[in-house]
C-alpha cells in the first residue's frame with residue numbers, strides 16, 4: 001500500500017489544523033520559536049516539520065523546498081493530516097517599483113506560469129487564496145506594522161530566466177508588469193490550486209528579497225531579514241485571528 005505521507009513523514013495527528021509552509025528549511029525554526037512547546041515531528045528530504053501551540057490550538061510549520069513539484073507533494077500529503085488552513089511564508093522578487101526590501105506582500109492570487117498545476121486542472125481554473133485567510137493576514141499586517149501590499153504574484157518554474165529572458169519573453173514581462181503583477185516566486189500557484197482542489201483554506205505572505213530600482217535589482221540584506229521576521233509575525237497573528245473567529 002502507498003504511504004499517503006511518504007515524503008513528509010509525519011503522523012496525521014502530529015500536524016495542527018493551522019500550518020505555515022516555508023520554502024527554506026532554515027526558516028522553520030525561525031517560525032517555531034514563536035510557538036509554545038514546539039517539537040520536531042518530521043524531517044525527510046526538504047520537509048522539516050515542527051508542531052507547537054498558539055492560543056491552545058495545535059499549529060505546525062513545515063518546509064516545502066523550492067518549486068511547484070515539491071510544494072504539490074507537500075500539500076497533497078498535508079491534506080491527509082489534520083491540516084485545514086495553510087499559509088505560505090515565502091520570499092519574492094519585486095516586479096514593481098515601490099516594493100522595498102523587507103516589505104510584506106499578501107497574495108490574493110497567482111498567475112499560473114508553472115507546469116505542475118496544468119497536470120491537475122485546466123489553465124483557466126484560478127489560483128486564488130481563501131478570502132478569510134487574506135482578510136486575517138491584512139488584519140494582522142495592520143497590527144504588526146510592517147509596510148505591506150496586497151495583490152497578485154507570478155509563480156514560475158524557473159529562478160534563472162526563462163519567463164523573464166528579455167529577448168525571448170520581454171513582451172510577457174512588460175505585459176504582466178503593466179497588468180500590475182507585484183512580484184515573482186515559485187510555489188503559490190501550486191499551493192492555491194491544489195489547496196482548492198483538496199478543500200484546504202490557503203493564503204500567502206511574501207517578503208521582498210529583490211527590490212527593483214532604476215539601477216537594477218538590489219538583493220536581501222538587513223532590511224530583508226527584519227521584514228521577513230515581521231512577515232512571520234504577521235502570519236502567526238493571522239492564525240490567532242482565525243482561531244479567534246473559529247475559521
Ligand SMILES: O=P(O)(O)O[C@H]1O[C@H](CO)[C@@H](O)[C@H]1O
Nearest residue numbers: 023024066067090091185186
Ligand atoms: O524563499 P522561498 O519560500 O523559498 O521562495 C522563493 O525562493 C526560492 C528561489 O530563491 C523559490 O522557492 C521562491 O519561491
Ligand SMILES: O=c1cc[nH]c(=O)[nH]1
Nearest residue numbers: 091092093184185186
Ligand atoms: O522566485 C523568486 C524568489 C525571489 N526572487 C525572485 O526573483 N524569484
